[in-house]
Amino acid sequence: MSRDYDLAHLHPVVRDKVVSLTKKFEQESLPFRLCEGFRSPERQHHLFGQSRTRPGPRVTNADAWSSFHQYGVACDFVLFIDGKWSWNDKGKYKKYWTRLHVLAKEVGLKPLSWELPHLQLESISLNELKQGKYPAGGDESWADNLSDAISNWTLSPAPPMPSGGFQRPPLPDTATEDSPSLSSSISSISSQYRVTARNGLYMRAGPSTHFNVVSTLAANQLLQVTHKRDDWYQVDLEGDGLADGYCHSGYLVAND
Ligand SMILES: [Zn+2]
Numbered sequence: 001m002s003r004d005y006d007l008a009h010l011h012p013v014v015r016d017k018v019v020s021l022t023k024k025f026e027q028e029s030l031p032f033r034l035c036e037g038f039r040s041p042e043r044q045h046h047l048f049g050q051s052r053t054r055p056g057p058r059v060t061n062a063d064a065w066s067s068f069h070q071y072g073v074a075c076d077f078v079l080f081i082d083g084k085w086s087w088n089d090k091g092k093y094k095k096y097w098t099r100l101h102v103l104a105k106e107v108g109l110k111p112l113s114w115e116l117p118h119l120q121l122e123s124i125s126l127n128e129l130k131q132g133k134y135p136a137g138g139d140e141s142w143a144d145n146l147s148d149a150i151s152n153w154t155l156s157p158a159p160p161m162p163s164g165g166f167q168r169p170p171l172p173d174t175a176t177e178d179s180p181s182l183s184s185s186i187s188s189i190s191s192q193y194r195v196t197a198r199n200g201l202y203m204r205a206g207p208s209t210h211f212n213v214v215s216t217l218a219a220n221q222l223l224q225v226t227h228k229r230d231d232w233y234q235v236d237l238e239g240d241g242l243a244d245g246y247c248h249s250g251y252l253v254a255n256d
Contacts (some may be wrong), residue, residue: 003042008141009038009132014121015142017107018075021119023159024103030096031148033097035078035085036119038145039069041153043198047197060115070149071129071230072142074120089116093157095185097229102164137194151229161227161234193233194255203245207232214245223247 007015018034025032043063051058060067068074075236077100079086089097100119101111101166110122124135143162150158195217203215207229217223217237226243227234234250238245 001040003036003199004040005034005036007034007215008036009072009145010075011121011135012139013135013138014073014075014109016038017109017121020107021103021109023079024106026156028099030099031079032077033080033098034075036069036076037074038072039067039074040149040231041065041070041155041158044066044070047156064153064156065130068120068126068129071134071159072146073124073135074118076117077119078117087116108161130159131164132162134162138162147229153206154208159247160205161207163226163243191225192255193223193225193235193252194218195223195245195251196253197251199249201240201247203237203247205245217247223252225252
């Protein structure tokens with residue numbers, strides 16, 4: 001559960017901001033370095049336990065999946081002086097942290113007043129992230145890393161899988177903003193499936209029976225499959241391209 005400062009695990013939108021910010025630090029000779037980017041839910045849960053289930057100072061208010069770090073949209077910058085990390089914010093160092101926050105806002109990263117090194121994407125809420133409404137433009141290295149974190153997590157419901165390199169299909173030329181053909185155009189392109197369970201089918205929050213049942217689907221109900229992972233399919237009920245939950249693949253057949 002070591003620190004992860006791999007830029008590839010950050011969402012591309014945040015990755016670009018981190019690169020811009022690092023350039024600004026160089027221009028101003030500010031000794032900040034990226035200390036941590038993506039943070040696994042296991043590590044977040046472990047840090048959360050400090051001062052609660054284990055001795056030690058309180059280091060975070062967020063449990064697993066409640067920090068932007070788990071979604072690759074937060075980063076921590078810490079002073080790196082004489083070969084050592086420093087959280088010193090007293091005396092001559094105070095102005096460095098003030099400057100960190102000014103420059104972060106310039107690139108669209110939001111500081112938290114109670115956690116000096118922490119910066120997060122400002123254009124999205126934690127609730128949206130928890131519901132799988134991830135920022136547009138996610139790439140494979142970000143999505144693969146997040147998908148692994150989601151499928152390895154077993155303690156509580158995990159957020160929906162990102163759709164990876166999947167991009168929404170473009171609308172046909174004839175479709176307009178409010179055209180009812182929006183959903184049908186997506187249906188015709190993504191894979192349509194039908195529920196074959198006689199008494200309905202459990203849709204769960206994640207890809208295993210450890211996850212809560214979020215809905216029960218009717219026999220013969222039609223839905224879209226947006227992602228396949230082992231025996232579990234990520235499904236989209238409304239055809240809006242957004243994931244609603246997971247169903248076991250044994251009760252879904254392609255509707256063609
Ligand atoms: Zn942080």
